Amino acid sequence: AGRCVVAVDGPSGSGKSTVSRRLAVSLGARYLDTGAMYRALTWAVLRSGVDLTDIESVAKVAGEVDLRIGTDPQGYGVTADGVDVAKEIRGPEVTGAVSAVAAVGAVRELLVARQRQVIADAGRIVVEGRDIGSVVAPDADLKVYLTASEAARAQRRSAEDAADVAATAADLARRDKLDSTRKVNPLQQATDAVVLDTTELGIDEVVARLRALLSERG
Ligand code: C5P
Numbered sequence: 001a002g003r004c005v006v007a008v009d010g011p012s013g014s015g016k017s018t019v020s021r022r023l024a025v026s027l028g029a030r031y032l033d034t035g036a037m038y039r040a041l042t043w044a045v046l047r048s049g050v051d052l053t054d055i056e057s058v059a060k061v062a063g064e065v066d067l068r069i070g071t072d073p074q075g076y077g078v079t080a081d082g083v084d085v086a087k088e089i090r091g092p093e094v095t096g097a098v099s100a101v102a103a104v105g106a107v108r109e110l111l112v113a114r115q116r117q118v119i120a121d122a123g124r125i126v127v128e129g130r131d132i133g134s135v136v137a138p139d140a141d142l143k144v145y146l147t148a149s150e151a152a153r154a155q156r157r158s159a160e161d162a163a164d165v166a167a168t169a170a171d172l173a174r175r176d177k178l179d180s181t182r183k184v185n186p187l188q189q190a191t192d193a194v195v196l197d198t199t200e201l202g203i204d205e206v207v208a209r210l211r212a213l214l215s216e217r218g
Pocket of ligand 1: 129
């Protein structure tokens with residue numbers, strides 16, 4: 001099987017991660033969670049103790065940290081300077097700070113370059129994030145933009161995190177606003193993306209639709 005790049009974008013809780021991993025497994029492809037890269041870098045920034053609003057210092061930490069991420073859709077590791085951060089990057093500290101770090105231009109430049117390298121090396125890969133179809137892989141074979149109602153997204157995320165639905169809804173709304181209004185590479189629908197509302201769809205159904213779209217395109 002030849003090169004195949006699938007870009008999956010959308011807001012938090014839209015089902016991106018589950019769908020992207022399942023799709024990658026079914027295609028025998030690699031998988032890249034770009035959100036995990038922004039989260040791991042945020043972990044390093046928090047550890048360094050620099051002020052999040054001090055853009056130059058944040059950029060400096062970003063340039064110095066040794067960030068590694070796996071691409072196995074059935075389980076990938078994430079390390080920052082050799083520390084396994086897989087668990088911490090899902091915690092409230094990182095989640096609370098990641099959108100600010102991800103808004104820094106120098107941080108995005110660095111991670112976008114890394115992401116393009118991973119894509120080139122893998123050849124067949126499903127990549128999920130916020131700016132994949134628009135910026136990271138504009139030449140992707142398939143671009144998908146997943147959405148879901150705010151209620152469904154909050155429900156899913158709070159179930160995953162065993163957290164309170166109202167608090168989760170507030171956090172999602174806060175991050176979405178930051179992610180879609182930032183100046184550099186905001187969350188946006190690529191003009192040629194297929195939009196799928198997953199509110200009423202099961203995961204298997206979404207994956208099947210994406211597979212059908214891919215085979216239509218040869
Ligand atoms: O997808 P996830 O919720 O793990 O992403 C965490 C954060 O990383 C997002 O809220 C966003 O601020 C940032 N992000 C981004 N661009 C991407 C992926 C994630 O800015 N491609």
